[in-house]
Amino acid sequence: MSTASQAQWRQWVGASATLAVVVAGLSLGDWQVRRAAEKRAAQQVRDAAGASAPMAVPAAILPLADLEGRRVTVTGHMLMDRSIFIDNRSHQGVAGMHVVTPVELAPGGAAILVLRGWVASDPSNRSQLPVLRGLADSVQIEGLAQREIGRGLELPRFFSAEQTPDPNQRLWVNVDVDHYAKWSGLNLQPVIVRQTSALEDGLVRAWPKPGDDVVKHEGYATQWYGLSLAAALLWLWSTFKSRRAKRRGEGTSQ
Numbered sequence: 001m002s003t004a005s006q007a008q009w010r011q012w013v014g015a016s017a018t019l020a021v022v023v024a025g026l027s028l029g030d031w032q033v034r035r036a037a038e039k040r041a042a043q044q045v046r047d048a049a050g051a052s053a054p055m056a057v058p059a060a061i062l063p064l065a066d067l068e069g070r071r072v073t074v075t076g077h078m079l080m081d082r083s084i085f086i087d088n089r090s091h092q093g094v095a096g097m098h099v100v101t102p103v104e105l106a107p108g109g110a111a112i113l114v115l116r117g118w119v120a121s122d123p124s125n126r127s128q129l130p131v132l133r134g135l136a137d138s139v140q141i142e143g144l145a146q147r148e149i150g151r152g153l154e155l156p157r158f159f160s161a162e163q164t165p166d167p168n169q170r171l172w173v174n175v176d177v178d179h180y181a182k183w184s185g186l187n188l189q190p191v192i193v194r195q196t197s198a199l200e201d202g203l204v205r206a207w208p209k210p211g212d213d214v215v216k217h218e219g220y221a222t223q224w225y226g227l228s229l230a231a232a233l234l235w236l237w238s239t240f241k242s243r244r245a246k247r248r249g250e251g252t253s254q
Contacts, residue, residue, distance in 0.1 A: 011242070018235035025228030032221035036214045043209060045069040046144060054142055057189060059106035064190040067145040074112055074141045074193055076105040082184055084170050085129055086149075089118060091204055096120040098149075099132065099203060100175055102186055103139065112189040113180060114141055115149055117203025129170060133202045142197035148176050149192055 054071045079102045086098040096118050102111040122128040165172055165183055181188045195205060 011239070014235060014238065018231050021231040022228045025224045025226075025231065029221045029224035029228070032217045032224060036217035036221065039214050039217065043214075046209070057105065057112055057145075057193075059109045061110055061187065061189060064147065067189060067191045068147050070145045072143060072145045072193060074103050074105070074114060074139075074143070076103045076111075076139070077107075077137055078103050078114075078135055078139050079111065079186075080132060080135065082186070083132060084172050084175060084180070085119075086175055087121075087126075087171055087173060091118045091120075091206065094120055095123070095126070097130070097171070100180075100192070102180075102184065102188070103141065105189075109187070110189060111186045113175075113177060113192045114143065115192050115194045116199075116201065117195065117205040119203055127171060133200070135199070135201060139199070140197075141193065141195050141199065143193040143195040145191040145193050147191060149194065 048069070052071055054073045055067075056073050056075070057067070083099060083101040086100060089096055089098045098118055099116045100113055101116055102113050104111045119130045119132075122130070165179070167183070175192070177188050177190055177192065180186075194207060196207070198205075
């Protein structure tokens with residue numbers, strides 16, 4: 001390969017690498033901006049729900065639009081034996097799990113999932129499920145109705161269709177209404193209620209505010225956009241320097 005061809009090859013590789021970095025930086029920056037917007041919107045929904053009177057969830061199944069984002073009260077029988085645990089959830093730096101339990105709204109009728117709170121994991125055996133404190137037959141819970149709760153990373157989803165957990169599996173990575181309904185056979189309202197009211201169950205309900213992370217996401221977006229800009233400027237400077245050196249070489253050879 002001639003010297004000229006080698007130079008062209010290096011320029012092509014440099015331009016391709018720069019383009020990849022710029023595109024990646026812009027994409028990741030845009031993603032962070034979207035996450036900030038989503039959390040800002042979620043905070044607005046939560047603020048609006050907090051200012052409104054709670055809605056009592058009936059036993060009849062309601063459309064998602066009638067429940068999502070609403071402050072609700074749930075009255076019924078808590079099905080403790082159908083509880084599941086969402087792994088890899090921390091509180092103040094301590095590893096733990098979120099507890100999700102269905103509440104039967106009417107005997108033999110519809111139920112609704114309740115994200116009840118956080119409990120620490122057994123540090124010597126992370127797969128050991130904690131023993132939950134017993135509750136009265138009838139409970140009344142207040143909380144925020146959401147389509148879904150925050151998801152953890154679930155590697156199998158990148159390679160195959162998401163599968164319903166084994167019938168005896170109660171330690172999950174994530175939960176949503178559809179998969180829980182398939183797993184449990186229950187007729188469920190289309191939301192999960194994030195419990196905010198007190199209950200003598202030993203669980204921690206110090207839920208973070210979605211808006212608390214907005215500044216963090218905006219900061220990450222600035223960093224990614226800055227990386228794209230720096231890569232583009234570096235490539236322009238390198239190209240300008242290379243062309244100037246080439247012109248000087250051509251001038252000297254004459």
